Amino acid sequence: MxxxxxxxxxxxxxxxxxxxxxxxxxxxxxxxxxxxxxxxxxxxxxxxxxxxxxxxxxxxxxxxxxxxxxxxxxxxxxxxxxxxxxxxxxxxxxxxxxxxxxxxxxxxxxxxxxxxxxxxxxxxxxxxxxxxxxxxxxxxxxxxxxxxxxxxxxxxxxxxxxxxxxxxxxxxxxxxxxxxxVADYSDLMAELFDFDAIRALFAGGFTMRFDAMHAVTGPYAHRILEDILGAPKGTVVNGIPSEDFGKGHPDPNPIWAKDLMDLMMSDTAPDMGAASDGDGDRNMIVGKGTYITPSDSLAMLAANAHHAPAYKDGIAGIARSMPTSAAADRVAEALGVPCFETPTGWKFFGTLLDAGRVTICGEESAGTGSHHVREKDGLWAVLLWLNILAARDMTVAGVQADHWQRFGRNYYARHDYEAVETARADKMMAHLRTQLDDLPGQVHAGLTVTKADDFAYTDPVDGATSAAQGIRIFFEGGARAVFRLSGTGTEGATIRLYLEQFVGEGDHAAPVADVLEAVRTAALEISALAETTGRSVPDVET
Ligand code: VG1
Ligand code: CO
Missing domain, CATH: 3.40.120.10 (Alpha-D-Glucose-1,6-Bisphosphate, subunit A, domain 3)
Structure with a gap:
C-alpha cells in the first residue's frame, strides 16, 4: 500500500x-x-x-x-x-x-x-x-x-x-x-422490550406520530415502529435523512418540532407524539394535549422501567446531569437506589454505567438512556414509553398525572441566549462567581437564597475531577437556578439558564411560566444578564 x-x-x-x-x-x-x-x-x-x-x-x-x-x-x-x-x-x-x-x-x-x-x-x-x-x-x-x-x-x-x-x-x-x-440495533431493542405487547397496542388502534425531522432516525423508526411493531404506514414522518435536514433544525423540542406540538395540542392528536434529533440520541415525548419535559421523562421512565423485560428486576441507580431537575432524585429515593449528579455531557455517565452503579441516565436536554449502550438513545426512550403504556394500559397524560400525584412536580424550563458575544457571557459568569459567598441569605424576587456554588464533580468510580461546571443557586421553597455556557455551539457563546421549582402537594397543572416567574426574576437580578449581555429575552425556551 x-x-x-x-x-x-x-x-x-x-x-x-x-x-x-x-x-x-x-x-x-x-x-x-x-x-x-x-x-x-x-x-x-x-x-x-x-x-x-x-x-x-x-x-x-x-x-x-x-x-x-x-x-x-x-x-x-x-x-x-x-x-x-x-x-x-x-x-x-x-x-x-x-x-x-x-x-x-x-x-x-x-x-x-x-x-x-x-x-x-x-x-x-x-x-x-x-x-x-x-x-x-x-x-x-x-x-x-x-x-x-x-x-x-x-x-x-x-x-x-x-x-x-x-x-x-x-x-x-x-x-x-x-x-x-438498523439491523443489530433493532435486534437489541427487541431483546430489551416486550415487542409483542407493543405490537398488540398498535393492533388495538393506538395511534402515534414519530417525527424523524429528516434526520438519521428515519430508517430506524420506519423499520422498528412500522415494519416490526405494526404501526400504520405514515406513523413516521420526515423519515428520509437529508443532507440539510429539510432545511430544518433537527432538535426535538417544542420550538423546533412545532408541527408535532401543534398536532398533539389539537383535536386530531394521536395517542402519542415523539421526535428525535439529527443523530438519533435525543427524544421528545408528547401526549394528547400534554408535553413531557425531558427531566420528567427521565423520572417517569426510571419509576416505570420494571414494566419492560430488560429492567424487570429493577434498576441499580439513576444518574442525571446537574442542570436536569431533581424529579429523578425523588424516584431514586422511593426505589431505594442511589442518584448521581454529573456534569453536562453523556461522557460523565460512562464510568457509572461500566461499573454497574446506574442503569438509567438522563439529561434535561432531551437525552435519556440506559446501560444497553453508552450514549443517550432517542428511539430507546420512545420504545420504553410504548412498553410502559402497553403494560400499564394507560395514556401518556395518565402516566404523567399519576407520577406528579405520587412524587410532586418539578416545574422546569431552560432559557437559551444564543450567539452572545463571548466576552459578555464570560463577564456575566465571572460576575456570578464573585457573588457566591455573599448570596446565601439574600432575598431576590421574594425568594431567599439558601446556597450558591460553582458545580464541581469528582467521578466516584475513577476519581477524575471536573471543576467550574455551572453556577447553581438554590432558594428556600424548592427553587433552583443554574447558569452555564454551552459547549456545543459554533457561534459566540450560548448562555443556558435552567429554572426549576418543586411543588409537592398542590397544583400540578399551573402554567409553567407562572410558577417559574419568581425564580426567573431572581436569577436575572443576581446575574445582571440583561445589563451585561444586552439581551432581554431568550432565543429559545424549552
Ligand atoms: C448540550 C446539552 C447536553 C448534551 C450535549 C450533547 O450541551 O446541554 O446535555 O449532552 O448538548 O448532546 P451544551 O454544552 O451545549 O449545553 V447532542 O444530542 O448535541 O450530542
Ligand atoms: Co444528538
Whole structure:
C-alpha cells in the first residue's frame, strides 16, 4: 500500500467540547482540518495498528466525504478493520451498540447532533472508546494536545470506496464491512422490550406520530415502529435523512418540532407524539394535549422501567446531569437506589454505567438512556414509553398525572441566549462567581437564597475531577437556578439558564411560566444578564 505523509500545521481551535469537535461545516472543509483532527485522535489513542473501528454519521452535508477521509487515515495507521453503516449512516446509539457488539476498539461518529446541517451550517466529529461511550475528558485532552503538536499526518493513497452496498471489501490491507445500520440495533431493542405487547397496542388502534425531522432516525423508526411493531404506514414522518435536514433544525423540542406540538395540542392528536434529533440520541415525548419535559421523562421512565423485560428486576441507580431537575432524585429515593449528579455531557455517565452503579441516565436536554449502550438513545426512550403504556394500559397524560400525584412536580424550563458575544457571557459568569459567598441569605424576587456554588464533580468510580461546571443557586421553597455556557455551539457563546421549582402537594397543572416567574426574576437580578449581555429575552425556551 502507498501511504503518503502530508505535512501540515496545527489549527488552534480543535478543542473538543461537550460532545466532540463541533464547528461550522466550512471550517471542517478547510484542507487538513479534518485530517489533522483524525490523525491527532490516532496519536491520542496510541495508534491504530491492528485495531477495529466503527464509523458512521447522521448523513448531514460532508458526511460522505469525511468518511472517505477517515477510512484512508485509518488504513494508513494500520487499522485491521472498519465497520461502516451503509451509505455512511449510523445513529449515535447504533454506533455505540456496534462498538460494543463487535468488541471494537472505538468509533468515529460524524454529527453535530441537533445543530442544522449544510455547507453554511454545522458539522462535528467525536471519538467513542471501546466501551461504546464518548471519549473521557482525559482522552479529549490528549486529542487536543495532539492537535496542537501535529506537523504531519499519514493517509493511504487509495480511491474512494463505494459505501452504498452491504458487503465486505479491502483497501490498503484494511477490511471494510459495510453493514445495515438498523439491523443489530433493532435486534437489541427487541431483546430489551416486550415487542409483542407493543405490537398488540398498535393492533388495538393506538395511534402515534414519530417525527424523524429528516434526520438519521428515519430508517430506524420506519423499520422498528412500522415494519416490526405494526404501526400504520405514515406513523413516521420526515423519515428520509437529508443532507440539510429539510432545511430544518433537527432538535426535538417544542420550538423546533412545532408541527408535532401543534398536532398533539389539537383535536386530531394521536395517542402519542415523539421526535428525535439529527443523530438519533435525543427524544421528545408528547401526549394528547400534554408535553413531557425531558427531566420528567427521565423520572417517569426510571419509576416505570420494571414494566419492560430488560429492567424487570429493577434498576441499580439513576444518574442525571446537574442542570436536569431533581424529579429523578425523588424516584431514586422511593426505589431505594442511589442518584448521581454529573456534569453536562453523556461522557460523565460512562464510568457509572461500566461499573454497574446506574442503569438509567438522563439529561434535561432531551437525552435519556440506559446501560444497553453508552450514549443517550432517542428511539430507546420512545420504545420504553410504548412498553410502559402497553403494560400499564394507560395514556401518556395518565402516566404523567399519576407520577406528579405520587412524587410532586418539578416545574422546569431552560432559557437559551444564543450567539452572545463571548466576552459578555464570560463577564456575566465571572460576575456570578464573585457573588457566591455573599448570596446565601439574600432575598431576590421574594425568594431567599439558601446556597450558591460553582458545580464541581469528582467521578466516584475513577476519581477524575471536573471543576467550574455551572453556577447553581438554590432558594428556600424548592427553587433552583443554574447558569452555564454551552459547549456545543459554533457561534459566540450560548448562555443556558435552567429554572426549576418543586411543588409537592398542590397544583400540578399551573402554567409553567407562572410558577417559574419568581425564580426567573431572581436569577436575572443576581446575574445582571440583561445589563451585561444586552439581551432581554431568550432565543429559545424549552
Ligand atoms: C448540550 C446539552 C447536553 C448534551 C450535549 C450533547 O450541551 O446541554 O446535555 O449532552 O448538548 O448532546 P451544551 O454544552 O451545549 O449545553 V447532542 O444530542 O448535541 O450530542
Ligand atoms: Co444528538
Amino acid at each position: 502507498t501511504v503518503t505523509t502530508i505535512s501540515t500545521t496545527a489549527f488552534d481551535h480543535q478543542k473538543p467540547g461537550t460532545s466532540g469537535l463541533r464547528k461550522k461545516t466550512r471550517a471542517f472543509m478547510v484542507p487538513h482540518y479534518l485530517e489533522n483532527y483524525v490523525a491527532a485522535t490516532f496519536t491520542a489513542i496510541g495508534g491504530g495498528a491492528g485495531k477495529c473501528f466503527v464509523l458512521g454519521g447522521d448523513g448531514r452535508f460532508f458526511n460522505r466525504e469525511a468518511i472517505q477521509t477517515i477510512l484512508k487515515i485509518a488504513a494508513a495507521h494500520g487499522a485491521a478493520r472498519v465497520i461502516v453503516g451503509q451509505g455512511g449512516l449510523l445513529s449515535t446509539p447504533a454506533a455505540s451498540h456496534l462498538i460494543r457488539h463487535h468488541g471494537a476498539d472505538g468509533g468515529f461518529i460524524l454529527s453535530a447532533s441537533h445543530n442544522p446541517g449544510g455547507i453554511d451550517a454545522d458539522f462535528g466529529l467525536k471519538f467513542n472508546a471501546a466501551n461504546g461511550g464518548p471519549a473521557s475528558e482525559a482522552l479529549t485532552a490528549k486529542i487536543h494536545e495532539a492537535t496542537l503538536a501535529i506537523q504531519s499526518y499519514d493517509i493511504a493513497d487509495v480511491d474512494d470506496v463505494n459505501l452504498d452496498n452491504i458487503g465486505q471489501m479491502q483497501i490498503a490491507g484494511m477490511r471494510i464491512d459495510v453493514v445495515d445500520p
